[in-house]
Amino acid sequence: MNGLRQDFRYGLRMLRKSPGFTALAVITLALGIGANTSIFSNVNALVLRPFAFPDLDRVVAVWETVPKQDAASIKAAPANFLDWTEQSTSFEHLAATHGWDANLTGEGLAERVEGYQVTADFFALAGIPPQLGRQIGGVDFQHGTAPVVALSHGFWQRHLGGDPSIVGKSLLLNGQKFTVIGVAAPDLDFPAGAELWTPLDLSSAATMDRANHYLLVLGRLKKTTSVAQAQADLQAIAGRLGQQYPNTNGGHEVRVARLAEDAVSGTRQFVLVLMGAAVFVLLLACVNVANLQLARVSSRQKEMAVRLGLGASRWQLIRQLLIESILLAVAGGAAGLLLSNWGMGVSLRSLPPFIVAHVPGLKHLQLDSRVLFFTLAVALLTGSFPDCTRFGSADRSRAYGEGLPQSADRRNGI
Structure with a gap:
Protein backbone atom coordinates (compact mmCIF):
# COMPACT_ATOMS: atom_id res chain seq x y z
CA MET A 1 0.00 0.00 0.00
CA ASN A 2 2.89 2.35 0.78
CA GLY A 3 4.37 1.58 -2.63
CA LEU A 4 1.09 2.45 -4.30
CA ARG A 5 0.90 5.77 -2.47
CA GLN A 6 4.46 6.52 -3.49
CA ASP A 7 3.60 5.74 -7.11
CA PHE A 8 0.67 8.15 -6.97
CA ARG A 9 2.82 10.90 -5.48
CA TYR A 10 5.55 10.25 -8.02
CA GLY A 11 3.00 10.24 -10.84
CA LEU A 12 1.67 13.62 -9.74
CA ARG A 13 5.19 15.02 -9.62
CA MET A 14 5.94 13.72 -13.12
CA LEU A 15 2.75 15.25 -14.52
CA ARG A 16 3.57 18.57 -12.86
CA LYS A 17 7.05 18.42 -14.39
CA SER A 18 5.46 18.17 -17.87
CA PRO A 19 2.74 20.85 -17.76
CA GLY A 20 2.50 21.12 -21.53
CA PHE A 21 1.94 17.39 -22.02
CA THR A 22 -0.44 17.22 -19.05
CA ALA A 23 -2.54 20.18 -20.18
CA LEU A 24 -2.76 18.93 -23.77
CA ALA A 25 -3.71 15.40 -22.70
CA VAL A 26 -6.33 16.61 -20.20
CA ILE A 27 -7.88 19.06 -22.68
CA THR A 28 -8.00 16.38 -25.39
CA LEU A 29 -9.63 13.89 -23.03
CA ALA A 30 -12.05 16.52 -21.70
CA LEU A 31 -13.23 17.39 -25.20
CA GLY A 32 -13.63 13.75 -26.20
CA ILE A 33 -15.29 12.62 -22.97
CA GLY A 34 -17.44 15.75 -22.66
CA ALA A 35 -18.69 15.59 -26.25
CA ASN A 36 -19.48 11.88 -26.04
CA THR A 37 -21.19 12.14 -22.67
CA SER A 38 -23.36 15.01 -23.91
CA ILE A 39 -24.26 13.37 -27.22
CA PHE A 40 -25.02 9.92 -25.82
CA SER A 41 -26.92 11.39 -22.86
CA ASN A 42 -29.10 13.15 -25.43
CA VAL A 43 -29.47 9.95 -27.43
CA ASN A 44 -30.46 8.04 -24.29
CA ALA A 45 -33.00 10.66 -23.20
CA LEU A 46 -34.47 11.52 -26.60
CA VAL A 47 -34.16 8.24 -28.52
CA LEU A 48 -33.63 5.19 -26.32
CA ARG A 49 -35.80 6.23 -23.36
CA PRO A 50 -37.88 9.30 -24.29
CA PHE A 51 -40.60 8.15 -21.89
CA ALA A 52 -40.23 6.97 -18.31
CA PHE A 53 -42.69 4.07 -18.54
CA PRO A 54 -41.49 0.89 -16.80
CA ASP A 55 -40.59 -1.85 -19.29
CA VAL A 264 -38.13 9.10 -33.25
CA SER A 265 -38.78 7.37 -36.56
CA GLY A 266 -38.44 10.63 -38.48
CA THR A 267 -35.09 11.52 -36.92
CA ARG A 268 -33.40 8.09 -36.86
CA GLN A 269 -30.97 8.88 -39.68
CA PHE A 270 -29.91 12.13 -38.02
CA VAL A 271 -29.41 10.30 -34.71
CA LEU A 272 -27.23 7.66 -36.37
CA VAL A 273 -25.08 10.38 -37.93
CA LEU A 274 -24.82 12.11 -34.55
CA MET A 275 -23.77 8.88 -32.85
CA GLY A 276 -21.20 8.23 -35.56
CA ALA A 277 -19.77 11.71 -35.06
CA ALA A 278 -19.57 11.11 -31.31
CA VAL A 279 -17.68 7.85 -31.77
CA PHE A 280 -15.32 9.56 -34.23
CA VAL A 281 -14.60 12.36 -31.74
CA LEU A 282 -13.87 9.83 -29.00
CA LEU A 283 -11.57 7.78 -31.24
CA LEU A 284 -9.78 10.92 -32.36
CA ALA A 285 -9.24 11.97 -28.76
CA CYS A 286 -7.98 8.50 -27.81
CA VAL A 287 -5.57 8.36 -30.76
CA ASN A 288 -4.19 11.78 -29.91
CA VAL A 289 -3.69 10.84 -26.27
CA ALA A 290 -2.08 7.54 -27.29
CA ASN A 291 0.36 9.40 -29.56
CA LEU A 292 1.18 11.81 -26.75
CA GLN A 293 1.80 8.89 -24.43
CA LEU A 294 4.06 7.18 -26.97
CA ALA A 295 6.13 10.32 -27.37
CA ARG A 296 6.37 10.68 -23.61
CA VAL A 297 7.33 7.03 -23.17
CA SER A 298 10.18 7.45 -25.63
CA SER A 299 11.45 10.51 -23.78
CA ARG A 300 11.46 8.54 -20.50
CA GLN A 301 13.52 5.62 -21.79
CA LYS A 302 16.53 6.57 -19.72
CA GLU A 303 14.44 7.02 -16.56
CA MET A 304 12.94 3.57 -16.94
CA ALA A 305 16.36 2.08 -17.63
CA VAL A 306 17.62 3.56 -14.37
CA ARG A 307 14.70 2.09 -12.43
CA LEU A 308 15.26 -1.30 -14.03
CA GLY A 309 18.93 -1.10 -13.20
CA LEU A 310 18.12 -0.33 -9.57
CA GLY A 311 16.06 -3.50 -9.32
CA ALA A 312 12.54 -2.40 -10.20
CA SER A 313 10.40 -5.10 -11.79
CA ARG A 314 8.56 -4.71 -15.04
CA TRP A 315 5.26 -4.83 -13.14
CA GLN A 316 6.40 -1.88 -11.01
CA LEU A 317 7.16 0.12 -14.15
CA ILE A 318 3.85 -0.80 -15.73
CA ARG A 319 2.03 0.04 -12.49
CA GLN A 320 3.66 3.46 -12.39
CA LEU A 321 2.65 4.18 -15.98
CA LEU A 322 -0.88 2.92 -15.35
CA ILE A 323 -1.21 5.19 -12.34
CA GLU A 324 -0.12 8.19 -14.40
CA SER A 325 -2.67 7.23 -17.08
CA ILE A 326 -5.35 6.93 -14.40
CA LEU A 327 -4.49 10.39 -13.07
CA LEU A 328 -4.75 11.84 -16.58
CA ALA A 329 -8.03 10.02 -17.23
CA VAL A 330 -9.53 11.21 -13.93
CA ALA A 331 -8.49 14.80 -14.62
CA GLY A 332 -9.81 14.60 -18.19
CA GLY A 333 -13.01 12.94 -16.99
CA ALA A 334 -13.61 15.61 -14.35
CA ALA A 335 -13.06 18.36 -16.91
CA GLY A 336 -15.25 16.49 -19.41
CA LEU A 337 -18.00 16.16 -16.80
CA LEU A 338 -17.97 19.89 -16.17
CA LEU A 339 -17.93 20.59 -19.91
CA SER A 340 -20.80 18.17 -20.55
CA ASN A 341 -22.96 19.57 -17.75
CA TRP A 342 -22.30 23.11 -18.91
CA GLY A 343 -23.06 22.27 -22.54
CA MET A 344 -26.34 20.49 -21.79
CA GLY A 345 -27.42 23.30 -19.48
CA VAL A 346 -26.71 25.94 -22.10
CA SER A 347 -28.55 23.90 -24.75
CA LEU A 348 -31.68 23.54 -22.61
CA ARG A 349 -31.71 27.20 -21.58
CA SER A 350 -31.32 28.33 -25.19
CA LEU A 351 -34.35 26.36 -26.41
CA PRO A 352 -37.85 27.87 -26.34
CA PRO A 353 -39.95 26.51 -23.43
CA PHE A 354 -42.52 25.14 -25.89
CA ILE A 355 -39.86 22.96 -27.53
CA VAL A 356 -38.56 21.71 -24.17
CA ALA A 357 -42.10 20.79 -23.09
CA HIS A 358 -43.14 19.04 -26.30
CA VAL A 359 -40.05 17.07 -27.33
CA PRO A 360 -40.31 13.71 -25.52
CA GLY A 361 -37.53 13.26 -22.97
CA LEU A 362 -36.04 16.73 -23.38
CA LYS A 363 -37.29 18.24 -20.12
CA HIS A 364 -35.79 15.29 -18.21
CA LEU A 365 -32.43 15.45 -19.99
CA GLN A 366 -29.57 14.75 -17.61
CA LEU A 367 -26.04 13.41 -17.58
CA ASP A 368 -25.85 9.68 -18.20
CA SER A 369 -23.22 8.38 -15.78
CA ARG A 370 -22.96 5.07 -17.66
CA VAL A 371 -21.74 6.88 -20.76
CA LEU A 372 -19.29 8.93 -18.71
CA PHE A 373 -17.72 5.85 -17.13
CA PHE A 374 -17.62 4.01 -20.46
CA THR A 375 -15.83 6.82 -22.30
CA LEU A 376 -13.52 7.27 -19.33
CA ALA A 377 -12.63 3.57 -19.44
CA VAL A 378 -12.00 3.69 -23.20
CA ALA A 379 -9.75 6.72 -22.78
CA LEU A 380 -7.89 5.03 -19.91
CA LEU A 381 -7.31 1.81 -21.84
CA THR A 382 -6.20 3.68 -24.94
CA GLY A 383 -3.81 5.86 -22.98
CA SER A 384 -2.35 2.93 -21.02
CA PHE A 385 -1.87 0.56 -23.94
CA PRO A 386 1.23 2.23 -25.44
CA ASP A 387 2.91 2.34 -22.04
CA CYS A 388 2.23 -1.28 -21.22
CA THR A 389 3.24 -2.63 -24.61
CA ARG A 390 6.41 -0.55 -24.72
CA PHE A 391 7.80 -1.44 -21.31
CA GLY A 392 5.94 -4.65 -20.67
CA SER A 393 7.79 -6.40 -23.50
CA ALA A 394 11.12 -4.62 -23.28
CA ASP A 395 14.16 -6.68 -22.41
CA ARG A 396 15.45 -5.58 -19.04
CA SER A 397 19.13 -5.77 -19.82
CA ARG A 398 18.70 -4.16 -23.22
CA ALA A 399 16.73 -1.25 -21.74
CA TYR A 400 19.37 -0.80 -19.07
CA GLY A 401 22.22 -1.02 -21.55
CA GLU A 402 20.64 1.47 -23.94
CA GLY A 403 19.58 3.82 -21.20
CA LEU A 404 22.83 3.95 -19.22
CA PRO A 405 25.88 3.36 -21.41
CA GLN A 406 27.96 6.03 -19.70
CA SER A 407 26.94 5.05 -16.18
CA ALA A 408 27.82 1.43 -16.85
CA ASP A 409 31.28 2.33 -18.21
CA ARG A 410 31.89 4.64 -15.33
CA ARG A 411 30.90 1.97 -12.85
CA ASN A 412 33.17 -0.61 -14.52
CA GLY A 413 36.10 1.77 -14.36
CA ILE A 414 35.87 2.40 -10.62
Whole structure:
Protein backbone atom coordinates (compact mmCIF):
# COMPACT_ATOMS: atom_id res chain seq x y z
CA MET A 1 0.00 0.00 0.00
CA ASN A 2 2.89 2.35 0.78
CA GLY A 3 4.37 1.58 -2.63
CA LEU A 4 1.09 2.45 -4.30
CA ARG A 5 0.90 5.77 -2.47
CA GLN A 6 4.46 6.52 -3.49
CA ASP A 7 3.60 5.74 -7.11
CA PHE A 8 0.67 8.15 -6.97
CA ARG A 9 2.82 10.90 -5.48
CA TYR A 10 5.55 10.25 -8.02
CA GLY A 11 3.00 10.24 -10.84
CA LEU A 12 1.67 13.62 -9.74
CA ARG A 13 5.19 15.02 -9.62
CA MET A 14 5.94 13.72 -13.12
CA LEU A 15 2.75 15.25 -14.52
CA ARG A 16 3.57 18.57 -12.86
CA LYS A 17 7.05 18.42 -14.39
CA SER A 18 5.46 18.17 -17.87
CA PRO A 19 2.74 20.85 -17.76
CA GLY A 20 2.50 21.12 -21.53
CA PHE A 21 1.94 17.39 -22.02
CA THR A 22 -0.44 17.22 -19.05
CA ALA A 23 -2.54 20.18 -20.18
CA LEU A 24 -2.76 18.93 -23.77
CA ALA A 25 -3.71 15.40 -22.70
CA VAL A 26 -6.33 16.61 -20.20
CA ILE A 27 -7.88 19.06 -22.68
CA THR A 28 -8.00 16.38 -25.39
CA LEU A 29 -9.63 13.89 -23.03
CA ALA A 30 -12.05 16.52 -21.70
CA LEU A 31 -13.23 17.39 -25.20
CA GLY A 32 -13.63 13.75 -26.20
CA ILE A 33 -15.29 12.62 -22.97
CA GLY A 34 -17.44 15.75 -22.66
CA ALA A 35 -18.69 15.59 -26.25
CA ASN A 36 -19.48 11.88 -26.04
CA THR A 37 -21.19 12.14 -22.67
CA SER A 38 -23.36 15.01 -23.91
CA ILE A 39 -24.26 13.37 -27.22
CA PHE A 40 -25.02 9.92 -25.82
CA SER A 41 -26.92 11.39 -22.86
CA ASN A 42 -29.10 13.15 -25.43
CA VAL A 43 -29.47 9.95 -27.43
CA ASN A 44 -30.46 8.04 -24.29
CA ALA A 45 -33.00 10.66 -23.20
CA LEU A 46 -34.47 11.52 -26.60
CA VAL A 47 -34.16 8.24 -28.52
CA LEU A 48 -33.63 5.19 -26.32
CA ARG A 49 -35.80 6.23 -23.36
CA PRO A 50 -37.88 9.30 -24.29
CA PHE A 51 -40.60 8.15 -21.89
CA ALA A 52 -40.23 6.97 -18.31
CA PHE A 53 -42.69 4.07 -18.54
CA PRO A 54 -41.49 0.89 -16.80
CA ASP A 55 -40.59 -1.85 -19.29
CA LEU A 56 -40.72 0.69 -22.10
CA ASP A 57 -39.90 -1.98 -24.69
CA ARG A 58 -43.35 -3.48 -24.05
CA VAL A 59 -45.21 -0.20 -24.67
CA VAL A 60 -46.35 0.20 -28.27
CA ALA A 61 -48.17 2.72 -30.43
CA VAL A 62 -51.06 1.39 -32.52
CA TRP A 63 -52.00 3.08 -35.78
CA GLU A 64 -54.51 2.47 -38.51
CA THR A 65 -53.05 2.42 -42.01
CA VAL A 66 -54.45 2.58 -45.53
CA PRO A 67 -51.72 1.20 -47.82
CA LYS A 68 -53.59 2.07 -51.03
CA GLN A 69 -53.56 5.72 -49.98
CA ASP A 70 -49.96 5.65 -48.67
CA ALA A 71 -51.32 6.52 -45.21
CA ALA A 72 -49.03 4.82 -42.71
CA SER A 73 -50.06 6.44 -39.43
CA ILE A 74 -53.73 7.29 -38.95
CA LYS A 75 -55.24 7.76 -35.52
CA ALA A 76 -57.90 5.26 -34.55
CA ALA A 77 -61.64 5.66 -34.86
CA PRO A 78 -63.47 5.16 -31.52
CA ALA A 79 -65.46 2.11 -32.63
CA ASN A 80 -62.35 0.44 -34.02
CA PHE A 81 -60.48 1.06 -30.77
CA LEU A 82 -63.31 -0.49 -28.76
CA ASP A 83 -63.27 -3.56 -31.01
CA TRP A 84 -59.50 -3.90 -30.56
CA THR A 85 -59.96 -3.68 -26.80
CA GLU A 86 -62.67 -6.34 -26.74
CA GLN A 87 -61.19 -8.79 -29.24
CA SER A 88 -57.42 -8.55 -28.86
CA THR A 89 -55.55 -11.04 -26.66
CA SER A 90 -52.05 -9.52 -26.94
CA PHE A 91 -52.19 -6.68 -24.43
CA GLU A 92 -52.21 -6.23 -20.69
CA HIS A 93 -53.64 -2.77 -21.27
CA LEU A 94 -54.90 -0.88 -24.30
CA ALA A 95 -55.60 2.83 -23.86
CA ALA A 96 -56.50 5.85 -25.95
CA THR A 97 -55.94 9.59 -25.56
CA HIS A 98 -57.41 12.63 -27.23
CA GLY A 99 -56.32 16.26 -27.04
CA TRP A 100 -58.55 18.47 -24.92
CA ASP A 101 -57.35 22.04 -24.50
CA ALA A 102 -59.28 23.89 -21.81
CA ASN A 103 -59.72 27.40 -20.48
CA LEU A 104 -58.73 27.55 -16.82
CA THR A 105 -60.55 30.30 -14.91
CA GLY A 106 -61.33 31.33 -11.36
CA GLU A 107 -59.37 32.83 -8.43
CA GLY A 108 -57.37 35.16 -10.62
CA LEU A 109 -56.61 32.45 -13.18
CA ALA A 110 -57.42 32.88 -16.84
CA GLU A 111 -55.37 30.89 -19.30
CA ARG A 112 -55.45 28.06 -21.76
CA VAL A 113 -54.01 24.76 -20.60
CA GLU A 114 -53.01 21.68 -22.57
CA GLY A 115 -55.18 18.80 -21.48
CA TYR A 116 -55.85 15.25 -22.68
CA GLN A 117 -58.80 12.96 -22.27
CA VAL A 118 -57.79 9.37 -21.50
CA THR A 119 -59.53 6.02 -21.27
CA ALA A 120 -59.69 3.99 -18.07
CA ASP A 121 -56.51 1.96 -18.67
CA PHE A 122 -54.20 4.87 -19.49
CA PHE A 123 -52.56 5.28 -16.09
CA ALA A 124 -52.43 1.53 -15.47
CA LEU A 125 -50.61 1.21 -18.79
CA ALA A 126 -48.16 3.96 -17.84
CA GLY A 127 -47.31 2.13 -14.62
CA ILE A 128 -46.06 5.23 -12.77
CA PRO A 129 -47.60 5.80 -9.29
CA PRO A 130 -49.01 9.28 -8.59
CA GLN A 131 -47.28 11.92 -6.51
CA LEU A 132 -50.51 12.71 -4.66
CA GLY A 133 -53.98 11.19 -4.53
CA ARG A 134 -55.00 8.66 -7.14
CA GLN A 135 -55.19 8.29 -10.89
CA ILE A 136 -58.07 8.13 -13.32
CA GLY A 137 -59.58 4.63 -13.36
CA GLY A 138 -62.72 2.66 -14.03
CA VAL A 139 -64.63 4.23 -11.14
CA ASP A 140 -64.48 7.62 -12.88
CA PHE A 141 -66.42 6.30 -15.90
CA GLN A 142 -69.50 5.16 -14.02
CA HIS A 143 -72.77 6.83 -14.92
CA GLY A 144 -73.45 9.95 -12.89
CA THR A 145 -69.88 10.41 -11.67
CA ALA A 146 -68.86 14.05 -11.18
CA PRO A 147 -66.13 15.37 -13.53
CA VAL A 148 -62.61 14.74 -12.23
CA VAL A 149 -59.13 15.82 -13.30
CA ALA A 150 -55.59 14.58 -12.66
CA LEU A 151 -52.81 17.18 -12.79
CA SER A 152 -49.31 16.90 -14.16
CA HIS A 153 -46.49 17.55 -11.71
CA GLY A 154 -45.34 20.59 -13.69
CA PHE A 155 -48.81 22.15 -13.79
CA TRP A 156 -49.24 21.56 -10.06
CA GLN A 157 -45.94 23.31 -9.34
CA ARG A 158 -46.28 26.22 -11.78
CA HIS A 159 -49.94 27.12 -11.41
CA LEU A 160 -50.86 25.90 -7.94
CA GLY A 161 -47.60 26.44 -6.08
CA GLY A 162 -47.24 22.75 -5.26
CA ASP A 163 -50.21 22.92 -2.88
CA PRO A 164 -50.01 19.62 -0.89
CA SER A 165 -53.72 19.79 -0.10
CA ILE A 166 -54.86 20.21 -3.71
CA VAL A 167 -56.56 16.78 -3.84
CA GLY A 168 -60.29 17.25 -3.36
CA LYS A 169 -60.30 20.87 -4.44
CA SER A 170 -61.94 22.07 -7.66
CA LEU A 171 -60.73 23.69 -10.87
CA LEU A 172 -62.95 25.53 -13.32
CA LEU A 173 -62.22 24.20 -16.83
CA ASN A 174 -64.27 25.49 -19.77
CA GLY A 175 -66.75 26.81 -17.25
CA GLN A 176 -67.27 23.40 -15.63
CA LYS A 177 -66.16 22.38 -12.15
CA PHE A 178 -63.68 19.46 -12.03
CA THR A 179 -62.56 17.83 -8.79
CA VAL A 180 -58.82 17.22 -8.51
CA ILE A 181 -58.23 13.55 -7.69
CA GLY A 182 -54.45 13.41 -7.93
CA VAL A 183 -51.11 14.78 -9.08
CA ALA A 184 -48.93 12.73 -11.41
CA ALA A 185 -45.29 11.93 -10.69
CA PRO A 186 -42.65 14.15 -12.38
CA ASP A 187 -41.68 11.31 -14.74
CA LEU A 188 -45.14 11.01 -16.28
CA ASP A 189 -45.06 13.24 -19.34
CA PHE A 190 -47.34 11.72 -21.95
CA PRO A 191 -48.41 12.97 -24.32
CA ALA A 192 -45.47 15.37 -24.24
CA GLY A 193 -46.60 18.72 -22.87
CA ALA A 194 -49.70 17.37 -21.12
CA GLU A 195 -50.73 19.53 -18.16
CA LEU A 196 -53.82 17.64 -17.04
CA TRP A 197 -55.91 14.58 -17.84
CA THR A 198 -59.65 13.96 -17.68
CA PRO A 199 -61.71 10.82 -18.42
CA LEU A 200 -62.46 10.10 -22.08
CA ASP A 201 -65.97 8.70 -22.09
CA LEU A 202 -66.58 6.67 -25.22
CA SER A 203 -70.36 6.73 -25.00
CA SER A 204 -72.82 4.73 -27.03
CA ALA A 205 -72.51 7.18 -29.92
CA ALA A 206 -68.76 6.51 -30.13
CA THR A 207 -69.35 2.77 -30.48
CA MET A 208 -70.80 3.48 -33.93
CA ASP A 209 -68.17 6.01 -35.05
CA ARG A 210 -65.73 4.47 -37.54
CA ALA A 211 -65.35 7.50 -39.78
CA ASN A 212 -63.65 9.98 -37.44
CA HIS A 213 -60.07 9.12 -36.56
CA TYR A 214 -58.84 11.08 -33.55
CA LEU A 215 -57.63 8.61 -30.90
CA LEU A 216 -53.94 8.10 -30.16
CA VAL A 217 -53.75 4.47 -29.05
CA LEU A 218 -51.12 2.90 -26.80
CA GLY A 219 -50.77 -0.69 -25.70
CA ARG A 220 -48.73 -2.56 -23.12
CA LEU A 221 -47.86 -5.99 -24.45
CA LYS A 222 -48.16 -9.09 -22.35
CA LYS A 223 -44.76 -10.37 -21.24
CA THR A 224 -45.00 -13.35 -23.58
CA THR A 225 -46.20 -11.37 -26.61
CA SER A 226 -43.95 -9.89 -29.29
CA VAL A 227 -44.64 -6.85 -31.43
CA ALA A 228 -45.08 -9.11 -34.45
CA GLN A 229 -47.67 -11.24 -32.63
CA ALA A 230 -49.60 -8.14 -31.56
CA GLN A 231 -49.45 -6.88 -35.14
CA ALA A 232 -50.88 -10.15 -36.44
CA ASP A 233 -53.57 -10.17 -33.75
CA LEU A 234 -54.82 -6.65 -34.56
CA GLN A 235 -54.40 -7.19 -38.29
CA ALA A 236 -56.79 -10.14 -38.10
CA ILE A 237 -59.32 -7.95 -36.28
CA ALA A 238 -58.88 -5.20 -38.89
CA GLY A 239 -59.52 -7.73 -41.65
CA ARG A 240 -62.80 -8.80 -40.07
CA LEU A 241 -63.85 -5.18 -39.57
CA GLY A 242 -63.05 -4.44 -43.21
CA GLN A 243 -65.45 -7.15 -44.27
CA GLN A 244 -68.15 -6.05 -41.83
CA TYR A 245 -67.86 -2.33 -42.55
CA PRO A 246 -66.45 -1.94 -46.07
CA ASN A 247 -67.48 1.71 -46.39
CA THR A 248 -65.38 2.87 -43.43
CA ASN A 249 -62.91 0.04 -42.85
CA GLY A 250 -62.32 -1.40 -46.30
CA GLY A 251 -58.58 -1.49 -47.06
CA HIS A 252 -57.66 -0.46 -43.52
CA GLU A 253 -54.82 -2.26 -41.78
CA VAL A 254 -53.04 -1.85 -38.45
CA ARG A 255 -49.43 -0.96 -37.63
CA VAL A 256 -47.91 -1.75 -34.23
CA ALA A 257 -44.54 -0.21 -33.29
CA ARG A 258 -42.62 0.21 -30.07
CA LEU A 259 -43.44 3.65 -28.72
CA ALA A 260 -39.81 4.74 -28.26
CA GLU A 261 -38.96 3.78 -31.85
CA ASP A 262 -42.12 5.28 -33.28
CA ALA A 263 -41.53 8.61 -31.55
CA VAL A 264 -38.13 9.10 -33.25
CA SER A 265 -38.78 7.37 -36.56
CA GLY A 266 -38.44 10.63 -38.48
CA THR A 267 -35.09 11.52 -36.92
CA ARG A 268 -33.40 8.09 -36.86
CA GLN A 269 -30.97 8.88 -39.68
CA PHE A 270 -29.91 12.13 -38.02
CA VAL A 271 -29.41 10.30 -34.71
CA LEU A 272 -27.23 7.66 -36.37
CA VAL A 273 -25.08 10.38 -37.93
CA LEU A 274 -24.82 12.11 -34.55
CA MET A 275 -23.77 8.88 -32.85
CA GLY A 276 -21.20 8.23 -35.56
CA ALA A 277 -19.77 11.71 -35.06
CA ALA A 278 -19.57 11.11 -31.31
CA VAL A 279 -17.68 7.85 -31.77
CA PHE A 280 -15.32 9.56 -34.23
CA VAL A 281 -14.60 12.36 -31.74
CA LEU A 282 -13.87 9.83 -29.00
CA LEU A 283 -11.57 7.78 -31.24
CA LEU A 284 -9.78 10.92 -32.36
CA ALA A 285 -9.24 11.97 -28.76
CA CYS A 286 -7.98 8.50 -27.81
CA VAL A 287 -5.57 8.36 -30.76
CA ASN A 288 -4.19 11.78 -29.91
CA VAL A 289 -3.69 10.84 -26.27
CA ALA A 290 -2.08 7.54 -27.29
CA ASN A 291 0.36 9.40 -29.56
CA LEU A 292 1.18 11.81 -26.75
CA GLN A 293 1.80 8.89 -24.43
CA LEU A 294 4.06 7.18 -26.97
CA ALA A 295 6.13 10.32 -27.37
CA ARG A 296 6.37 10.68 -23.61
CA VAL A 297 7.33 7.03 -23.17
CA SER A 298 10.18 7.45 -25.63
CA SER A 299 11.45 10.51 -23.78
CA ARG A 300 11.46 8.54 -20.50
CA GLN A 301 13.52 5.62 -21.79
CA LYS A 302 16.53 6.57 -19.72
CA GLU A 303 14.44 7.02 -16.56
CA MET A 304 12.94 3.57 -16.94
CA ALA A 305 16.36 2.08 -17.63
CA VAL A 306 17.62 3.56 -14.37
CA ARG A 307 14.70 2.09 -12.43
CA LEU A 308 15.26 -1.30 -14.03
CA GLY A 309 18.93 -1.10 -13.20
CA LEU A 310 18.12 -0.33 -9.57
CA GLY A 311 16.06 -3.50 -9.32
CA ALA A 312 12.54 -2.40 -10.20
CA SER A 313 10.40 -5.10 -11.79
CA ARG A 314 8.56 -4.71 -15.04
CA TRP A 315 5.26 -4.83 -13.14
CA GLN A 316 6.40 -1.88 -11.01
CA LEU A 317 7.16 0.12 -14.15
CA ILE A 318 3.85 -0.80 -15.73
CA ARG A 319 2.03 0.04 -12.49
CA GLN A 320 3.66 3.46 -12.39
CA LEU A 321 2.65 4.18 -15.98
CA LEU A 322 -0.88 2.92 -15.35
CA ILE A 323 -1.21 5.19 -12.34
CA GLU A 324 -0.12 8.19 -14.40
CA SER A 325 -2.67 7.23 -17.08
CA ILE A 326 -5.35 6.93 -14.40
CA LEU A 327 -4.49 10.39 -13.07
CA LEU A 328 -4.75 11.84 -16.58
CA ALA A 329 -8.03 10.02 -17.23
CA VAL A 330 -9.53 11.21 -13.93
CA ALA A 331 -8.49 14.80 -14.62
CA GLY A 332 -9.81 14.60 -18.19
CA GLY A 333 -13.01 12.94 -16.99
CA ALA A 334 -13.61 15.61 -14.35
CA ALA A 335 -13.06 18.36 -16.91
CA GLY A 336 -15.25 16.49 -19.41
CA LEU A 337 -18.00 16.16 -16.80
CA LEU A 338 -17.97 19.89 -16.17
CA LEU A 339 -17.93 20.59 -19.91
CA SER A 340 -20.80 18.17 -20.55
CA ASN A 341 -22.96 19.57 -17.75
CA TRP A 342 -22.30 23.11 -18.91
CA GLY A 343 -23.06 22.27 -22.54
CA MET A 344 -26.34 20.49 -21.79
CA GLY A 345 -27.42 23.30 -19.48
CA VAL A 346 -26.71 25.94 -22.10
CA SER A 347 -28.55 23.90 -24.75
CA LEU A 348 -31.68 23.54 -22.61
CA ARG A 349 -31.71 27.20 -21.58
CA SER A 350 -31.32 28.33 -25.19
CA LEU A 351 -34.35 26.36 -26.41
CA PRO A 352 -37.85 27.87 -26.34
CA PRO A 353 -39.95 26.51 -23.43
CA PHE A 354 -42.52 25.14 -25.89
CA ILE A 355 -39.86 22.96 -27.53
CA VAL A 356 -38.56 21.71 -24.17
CA ALA A 357 -42.10 20.79 -23.09
CA HIS A 358 -43.14 19.04 -26.30
CA VAL A 359 -40.05 17.07 -27.33
CA PRO A 360 -40.31 13.71 -25.52
CA GLY A 361 -37.53 13.26 -22.97
CA LEU A 362 -36.04 16.73 -23.38
CA LYS A 363 -37.29 18.24 -20.12
CA HIS A 364 -35.79 15.29 -18.21
CA LEU A 365 -32.43 15.45 -19.99
CA GLN A 366 -29.57 14.75 -17.61
CA LEU A 367 -26.04 13.41 -17.58
CA ASP A 368 -25.85 9.68 -18.20
CA SER A 369 -23.22 8.38 -15.78
CA ARG A 370 -22.96 5.07 -17.66
CA VAL A 371 -21.74 6.88 -20.76
CA LEU A 372 -19.29 8.93 -18.71
CA PHE A 373 -17.72 5.85 -17.13
CA PHE A 374 -17.62 4.01 -20.46
CA THR A 375 -15.83 6.82 -22.30
CA LEU A 376 -13.52 7.27 -19.33
CA ALA A 377 -12.63 3.57 -19.44
CA VAL A 378 -12.00 3.69 -23.20
CA ALA A 379 -9.75 6.72 -22.78
CA LEU A 380 -7.89 5.03 -19.91
CA LEU A 381 -7.31 1.81 -21.84
CA THR A 382 -6.20 3.68 -24.94
CA GLY A 383 -3.81 5.86 -22.98
CA SER A 384 -2.35 2.93 -21.02
CA PHE A 385 -1.87 0.56 -23.94
CA PRO A 386 1.23 2.23 -25.44
CA ASP A 387 2.91 2.34 -22.04
CA CYS A 388 2.23 -1.28 -21.22
CA THR A 389 3.24 -2.63 -24.61
CA ARG A 390 6.41 -0.55 -24.72
CA PHE A 391 7.80 -1.44 -21.31
CA GLY A 392 5.94 -4.65 -20.67
CA SER A 393 7.79 -6.40 -23.50
CA ALA A 394 11.12 -4.62 -23.28
CA ASP A 395 14.16 -6.68 -22.41
CA ARG A 396 15.45 -5.58 -19.04
CA SER A 397 19.13 -5.77 -19.82
CA ARG A 398 18.70 -4.16 -23.22
CA ALA A 399 16.73 -1.25 -21.74
CA TYR A 400 19.37 -0.80 -19.07
CA GLY A 401 22.22 -1.02 -21.55
CA GLU A 402 20.64 1.47 -23.94
CA GLY A 403 19.58 3.82 -21.20
CA LEU A 404 22.83 3.95 -19.22
CA PRO A 405 25.88 3.36 -21.41
CA GLN A 406 27.96 6.03 -19.70
CA SER A 407 26.94 5.05 -16.18
CA ALA A 408 27.82 1.43 -16.85
CA ASP A 409 31.28 2.33 -18.21
CA ARG A 410 31.89 4.64 -15.33
CA ARG A 411 30.90 1.97 -12.85
CA ASN A 412 33.17 -0.61 -14.52
CA GLY A 413 36.10 1.77 -14.36
CA ILE A 414 35.87 2.40 -10.62
